[in-house]
Amino acid sequence: MKSFRSSGGRQKEEKRKQETVPNSTSLEDNITYFIEAFHQSDDLKLRILEEGRTVLLYVESLVDQEKIQNEFFKPYMQMGDQEIMKVSSGKKVHDRKKIIKMLLKGHCAFATDGSADMLLFHTTSAFNRSVEEPDNEKVVRGSHEGFVDNLMININLIRKRIENENLVVTFDKLGKMTNTKVAVVYLEGVANPELVEKVKTRLKDISIDFVISPGFIEEFIEDHTYSPFPQMINTERPDKTVANLMEGRVAVLSEGSSTCLMAPATFFAFYQSPDDYNSRWFTGTFIRLIRLFSFIIAIGLPAFYISIVGFHFEVIPKDLVIPVKSSINEIAYPPIIEALVMVIIIELIREAGIRLPTPVGQTIGIVGGLVIGDAIVRAGLVSNFMIIVVALTAIASFVVPSNEMSTTLRLLTFPLIILSATLGFVGIVFGMLLLLIHLSRMESFGTPYFAPLAPLHVKDLKDTFIRLPLFKMNTRPKNAQPIKKKTQTTSREWRRDGKNSK
Amino acid sequence: MAKTANKKISRRQFFFIIVQTQMGVGVLSLPFDLHQAAKQDGWISLLLASMAIQLIIVAMWLTASTFPDDDLIAFLPKLFGTIIGNLLSVAYYLYFICICVLILILYGRMLHLWILPNTPFWLLAILLAFTGFYLISSGLLVMARIYTFVSILLVIIFFLLVFALRDIQLVYLLPVGQTPVPQIFKGAQAAILAMLGYISFFFLYPHTKGTPTERLKTMSYANLFVTLFYLFVVFVSFTYFSTSEIAFVPQPVLYLLKAIELHIISRVDLFLLSMWIVSVATSFSTYLFMASKGVTDMFHSKKPSRFALFSTITIVIASLIVGIDEQPIDSFTQFVTHVSMVFSTAMPLCLMLYTVTIHRFVRRKRDGKI
Numbered sequence: 001m002k003s004f005r006s007s008g009g010r011q012k013e014e015k016r017k018q019e020t021v022p023n024s025t026s027l028e029d030n031i032t033y034f035i036e037a038f039h040q041s042d043d044l045k046l047r048i049l050e051e052g053r054t055v056l057l058y059v060e061s062l063v064d065q066e067k068i069q070n071e072f073f074k075p076y077m078q079m080g081d082q083e084i085m086k087v088s089s090g091k092k093v094h095d096r097k098k099i100i101k102m103l104l105k106g107h108c109a110f111a112t113d114g115s116a117d118m119l120l121f122h123t124t125s126a127f128n129r130s131v132e133e134p135d136n137e138k139v140v141r142g143s144h145e146g147f148v149d150n151l152m153i154n155i156n157l158i159r160k161r162i163e164n165e166n167l168v169v170t171f172d173k174l175g176k177m178t179n180t181k182v183a184v185v186y187l188e189g190v191a192n193p194e195l196v197e198k199v200k201t202r203l204k205d206i207s208i209d210f211v212i213s214p215g216f217i218e219e220f221i222e223d224h225t226y227s228p229f230p231q232m233i234n235t236e237r238p239d240k241t242v243a244n245l246m247e248g249r250v251a252v253l254s255e256g257s258s259t260c261l262m263a264p265a266t267f268f269a270f271y272q273s274p275d276d277y278n279s280r281w282f283t284g285t286f287i288r289l290i291r292l293f294s295f296i297i298a299i300g301l302p303a304f305y306i307s308i309v310g311f312h313f314e315v316i317p318k319d320l321v322i323p324v325k326s327s328i329n330e331i332a333y334p335p336i337i338e339a340l341v342m343v344i345i346i347e348l349i350r351e352a353g354i355r356l357p358t359p360v361g362q363t364i365g366i367v368g369g370l371v372i373g374d375a376i377v378r379a380g381l382v383s384n385f386m387i388i389v390v391a392l393t394a395i396a397s398f399v400v401p402s403n404e405m406s407t408t409l410r411l412l413t414f415p416l417i418i419l420s421a422t423l424g425f426v427g428i429v430f431g432m433l434l435l436l437i438h439l440s441r442m443e444s445f446g447t448p449y450f451a452p453l454a455p456l457h458v459k460d461l462k463d464t465f466i467r468l469p470l471f472k473m474n475t476r477p478k479n480a481q482p483i484k485k486k487t488q489t490t491s492r493e494w495r496r497d498g499k500n501s502k
Numbered sequence: 503m504a505k506t507a508n509k510k511i512s513r514r515q516f517f518f519i520i521v522q523t524q525m526g527v528g529v530l531s532l533p534f535d536l537h538q539a540a541k542q543d544g545w546i547s548l549l550l551a552s553m554a555i556q557l558i559i560v561a562m563w564l565t566a567s568t569f570p571d572d573d574l575i576a577f578l579p580k581l582f583g584t585i586i587g588n589l590l591s592v593a594y595y596l597y598f599i600c601i602c603v604l605i606l607i608l609y610g611r612m613l614h615l616w617i618l619p620n621t622p623f624w625l626l627a628i629l630l631a632f633t634g635f636y637l638i639s640s641g642l643l644v645m646a647r648i649y650t651f652v653s654i655l656l657v658i659i660f661f662l663l664v665f666a667l668r669d670i671q672l673v674y675l676l677p678v679g680q681t682p683v684p685q686i687f688k689g690a691q692a693a694i695l696a697m698l699g700y701i702s703f704f705f706l707y708p709h710t711k712g713t714p715t716e717r718l719k720t721m722s723y724a725n726l727f728v729t730l731f732y733l734f735v736v737f738v739s740f741t742y743f744s745t746s747e748i749a750f751v752p753q754p755v756l757y758l759l760k761a762i763e764l765h766i767i768s769r770v771d772l773f774l775l776s777m778w779i780v781s782v783a784t785s786f787s788t789y790l791f792m793a794s795k796g797v798t799d800m801f802h803s804k805k806p807s808r809f810a811l812f813s814t815i816t817i818v819i820a821s822l823i824v825g826i827d828e829q830p831i832d833s834f835t836q837f838v839t840h841v842s843m844v845f846s847t848a849m850p851l852c853l854m855l856y857t858v859t860i861h862r863f864v865r866r867k868r869d870g871k872i
Contacts, residue, residue, distance in 0.1 A: 440651070
């Protein structure tokens, strides 16, 4: 019932959007209408020309004066107002609603008395920051370009990398009041049409007044909102976007944001970085393994340590018993309190350092890390070993290339610490088991989230745990649901020929 | 979940579900139980049990392939009519609940004895039961994925046991064949108890891809795998401890790992125990799945999670009533052993006989009339 009603509401809304209000032939009427429509906003400029017979209308804050000069005044001076109506590059429009929309985009409108048509000239000003490497996704080798906050430039960055007519871009407007432009980008013939349809329907279903960032969009279209894990790949890198498009994923970009969202995502997608492919495959594999190992450290190490000192002291080999024992003997608090104190201190330092200017941020790091770390041990609040464990955990959580996943990991540490402090190893086992069940039951746009491990696709392990040489990766990973499986035929034919000739 | 419920599991997943269900609580005490019954010839009992199970598997297959789209609860009424069929279904439901309770208390006692002497049993019971509930509420496909994934732990367990091979004495296996035959059969009964999960075949069969013959093959491979794995465990325990020693160690596998000291960690047995918990959780979940699937189908309900929750709570309460003291556990184990002989061995054989003779005859006669 509810859905029926809402769909009715949507229809009404669309109808209202399609309504047209024609211009009148009287110049005065038209101008008053637009001034009223903008509620006498002061940056709506009127330039009255030829003693009031013609008017140029624009929103001052959106246009580029130089462009007005070139696009409008130059031809106007040469031809005069009658001629310009016939031959100019301007677009004739007589629908008031449409004209308002175009004015808001930074076009300027030229109106003459006695005509319902207005001429629109494209004079949008663009303030763009230059294309720079994103700060949070730096790579050592490879492309150093990053998305900016302008949708067209971002799509240009993608198009430049895929010169193929099969790359499809579809636009949509999101946010009932902000009318934010959103683009869905995919590669026809590779991306699964069902997936594309799914992304588009979910985007269309969003009915909210304003959309600011992709974070908004993500929360509306992801499958499991009540899960700590991110379910869409976030990136500011065009090369990463292109690689994912080529695997058959669908990208969502929005105006005013430099982040691109991609679906479907799997757990392991957050552990990949373009660097893996820029370096030699041995190194790439090694770094991947280190990253996945960091996952285990980040969520499990404090819990493991707590359960050892709290429950299973026998696990420590005999040579290590005395140092550990002497370190924790003097501490007044139980290990769980120690761990929680340390984890929270590290979170405080991190959060304090993020938004401060760089020099102050460094000071916080030194004061927080060195001074507190040293003093807290001397004061007997936290043991040496706990500092090592928690510091290692924090470092491990930052190894993940994706910021979202990193925060998720640090959040997951807490329940595991509590479980291990109450039940020891048994607690850890149940914590991990629950985590595994949670990961396995999640799906992102129809792809199992924990693929290719559960369900197991042996073929796709080639690009998750390890990275094989590129010429070995003949098929696209199944988790992107591509309809074109093959990526290449034999690329190293010369090698085989060479052998034969020997 | 609604989407995944309709999908069938692959044969690889089928294999691992069977393996994970068959291996469970029993693996730690199996060598001791075998030894108590059949002394150093316990491994013969194990092989005997495995062959018996293979026979039962073929019998189950003959029954199940007559009803390719129905699981046990669905075809019982078709075989025996609504009343008797439903009575049998209820009996099976209670049987599965009993096994769940048994798993829960055996696991509780093991943890109580071995690592958590002060933790109250109810906490451990609730933790395991609700992990199982969470698992089965995700549907068979997700269960299959997880069972496949956690099977990697079996490889780790295998390598941990390989460490113990340094200290074995093959001579402990001698003399072979000295145990009287009745004792060996008694050992086989104990072995069957440790390998019970094969009854899940009835529930998985209609949800698995592949031709009937392929599915029978996969099932047989699973049984073979479990047998070989158990055989290895039994072999290591029997040769590590002498015939007289083993009578004093109820959990020989843990004891023999306790003695191993690696350079990085000591007490490997604690790690084995942790991995064993996963194995217990998987077999518990399968039984819980079968129980709640059964009761959901009986009531033709569209809300399986309600019945699953009901079953879970029943199991926890029942296990708390039995408790983890020595005496009630032993009598409960005895009870479940006897009941299992009926429901897991005699019943599948009877079902097969009934299906291939009377049911087929009746159906042919009815078809002939129409």
